[in-house]
Amino acid sequence: MHNIHRNPNVMWREEVDALAEAQAGLECGDDIGDIGTAVLFSGGAMLSINVLGAEIWKLCDGRGIEEIVAELLEQFDVEEELLRSDVQAFLDDLTKKGFITYAE
Amino acid sequence: MQNEIVLEAPLTINWAINNSCNFACRHCYSRNDTHDELPRDVLFACLEKVAKAGVLSVNFGGGEPLLHPHLLEIASFASGLGLRVSMNSNGWLVDEQMAVTLKKAGFTKVGISIDSHLPAVHDGFRGVAGSHARAAAALGHLASAGILTSISTVICRINNDAIEELVTFALEHRAGQLNFHNFKCSGLGLANKDELDLSPEEWKIFYRGALSAKQREKVIDISLDDPIIALLGARDTASMVKGSVCGKLSLNIKSNGDITPCGFIPVVIGNIARDDLRQVWRDSDVLDRMRNKKPTGKCSGCSKYEECLGGCTARALALTGDMNSPDPHCWGSDGKPL
Numbered sequence: 181m182h183n184i185h186r187n188p189n190v191m192w193r194e195e196v197d198a199l200a201e202a203q204a205g206l207e208c209g210d211d212i213g214d215i216g217t218a219v220l221f222s223g224g225a226m227l228s229i230n231v232l233g234a235e236i237w238k239l240c241d242g243r244g245i246e247e248i249v250a251e252l253l254e255q256f257d258v259e260e261e262l263l264r265s266d267v268q269a270f271l272d273d274l275t276k277k278g279f280i281t282y283a284e
Numbered sequence: 285m286q287n288e289i290v291l292e293a294p295l296t297i298n299w300a301i302n303n304s305c306n307f308a309c310r311h312c313y314s315r316n317d318t319h320d321e322l323p324r325d326v327l328f329a330c331l332e333k334v335a336k337a338g339v340l341s342v343n344f345g346g347g348e349p350l351l352h353p354h355l356l357e358i359a360s361f362a363s364g365l366g367l368r369v370s371m372n373s374n375g376w377l378v379d380e381q382m383a384v385t386l387k388k389a390g391f392t393k394v395g396i397s398i399d400s401h402l403p404a405v406h407d408g409f410r411g412v413a414g415s416h417a418r419a420a421a422a423l424g425h426l427a428s429a430g431i432l433t434s435i436s437t438v439i440c441r442i443n444n445d446a447i448e449e450l451v452t453f454a455l456e457h458r459a460g461q462l463n464f465h466n467f468k469c470s471g472l473g474l475a476n477k478d479e480l481d482l483s484p485e486e487w488k489i490f491y492r493g494a495l496s497a498k499q500r501e502k503v504i505d506i507s508l509d510d511p512i513i514a515l516l517g518a519r520d521t522a523s524m525v526k527g528s529v530c531g532k533l534s535l536n537i538k539s540n541g542d543i544t545p546c547g548f549i550p551v552v553i554g555n556i557a558r559d560d561l562r563q564v565w566r567d568s569d570v571l572d573r574m575r576n577k578k579p580t581g582k583c584s585g586c587s588k589y590e591e592c593l594g595g596c597t598a599r600a601l602a603l604t605g606d607m608n609s610p611d612p613h614c615w616g617s618d619g620k621p622l
Contacts, residue, residue: 196338221533223461
């Protein structure tokens, strides 16, 4: 029960302008956590997520949480335990909304 | 990791690809709409434009979309562009073979309009004998073909006290979702308003019952799209949009390509064949006003205004001429929601 998959019924897209703004901020060392760069949409429920959330979402392709965390550590300059905690909380929320599933 | 976001394009398009219809529904919003239709090649180019703009899904309607001679080809093309394709139909033409064909054409979901669990009531309302039986059969054919189904019921005087019966009907026919739509007062809905619409107090009673059913039912998703249910503290917490979704998540395209905020607001803000969709979405004054409504009248001071934003914009506009007016269905008074 460790492999995480996006629910194929969830539609999603990255917002080009917002993503460019976030990437520019990231390069300048700004806090970009408040910039929504992607939107997930399913059955009337919508979720807007920031760059980190979007990267986690994209990595929900059958990997486990440790693989996701390892991949993100290469992309983001963040303390590992804090990242793992944030990723777990985000995945829990996605699970609750039915946006991801766990499989063997 | 959850944030507010300004969408750069609609998530979904409701697309009335034709206005021809084999029914004569008493609340039809499009009976008097243009019958001009985009030529096939123009329509395909418009679908490409919509997909390129970032739209995720298109929901075909009309009219009865199955009367469009190229519906299957259009759906297949749209699906091939990566768009999630769905449709609202009266179900008359959906037999077993058609359901399989729709699945092959890329339809992932089909909504069937059913106004009552009682065949005689539905048939009388839709003006076609036998329409209830064929709509009910369509639900079964679609489910068997592997297409998600929903039932669309416009709440009005013929069905407002039949919540439990409608839920039972939906469960019996394996519908995945039961949509209780508010009555919009557009087209024939406006002409027949006095006969069909409910009073604000009756709306309150209906929504209390519908919300109770929604909380109770675990098998079927009961969907309520009316912003004024915020008065009952019941807006979907998963929704990030306050008030109407029209012009915030979705747009409507008419058979001639005209773009309107929703199918019930007859204000043209562009044309998909001529204009850039993202530009219309970003720059339309009408959409700007819908996204930034101002409380007027009894909405001023109402503790629920930030949630419901004055309720359904289409209804306010149709009945008062001002989209900022309080939704005429609202039962609140003197700034008090209940």
